[in-house]
Amino acid sequence: MVYFEDIAQDGSWLSQEMFELTAEDIKAFARQWDPFPIHLDEAAAAKTPAGRLSAAGAQLLSIAIRLSHTAPMPKFAVIAAGGWDQVRFHRPGLLGDRLRVRLTLGERRRSSKRPDRGVLGLDVELFNQRGETVVSFINQLVVQARSDGA
């Protein structure tokens, strides 16, 4: 278990799994959670700039979380979810795309209210088979500290 003080200055890990977007997956997710025509209907998708089905934003975020589970990152002593910042949808996740995730250690700060914990910003980047970023966000993890920093 890696406590707040022991987190390395730098680090970056790739997901070991890959997720390929199929029409069935895109439609099943959208039908349940985000029923917009561009995710559900080939005819509507054909009129978009990319010309084919694109995944719902919530599905792309779900894929990023799923792939994160397969990244060989050290086990940080995470005690709470501090939220997600700067979620950006850079380009659509399209039918046939093969997606991977890169996790990179980012900013960190000791909690001012609770010196026995700190916040680690983990940069999450979902990218496609051409290496283009599809979605990125900062996952703020609340991590247990070994000491109160005093």
Next chain:
Amino acid sequence: MVYFEDIAQDGSWLSQEMFELTAEDIKAFARQWDPFPIHLDEAAAAKTPAGRLSAAGAQLLSIAIRLSHTAPMPKFAVIAAGGWDQVRFHRPGLLGDRLRVRLTLGERRRSSKRPDRGVLGLDVELFNQRGETVVSFINQLVVQARSDGA
């Protein structure tokens, strides 16, 4: 279609539908997208402060999007997704919770690079049957303007 200049100063809308978290839903989502024991296993969930299954964060965001589709909001001339900011998980979404969404008009600014569009911050709040906020975030919508503001 409501263009950027014509968006009212204030406005707030409730989802007309409600989403009740069942064990089957929580587990099915987590199995596919976020296989952590607290979402999947009653015995692991029993050891958490709430003592019962909680939904994955990505599922709570997906529910917020789904319920947003049922809010009687005017049809803004949205042309792109500007991203989500300040996603916060205030408290768990627990087995048996009945969730609704409130959408509220927030900050807006004309695009500096593209004066024919603006960015509208739509505050999204997912709350439970006791009126407690479960998740909140700002959905930044890129909205077409009628004129270039010149």
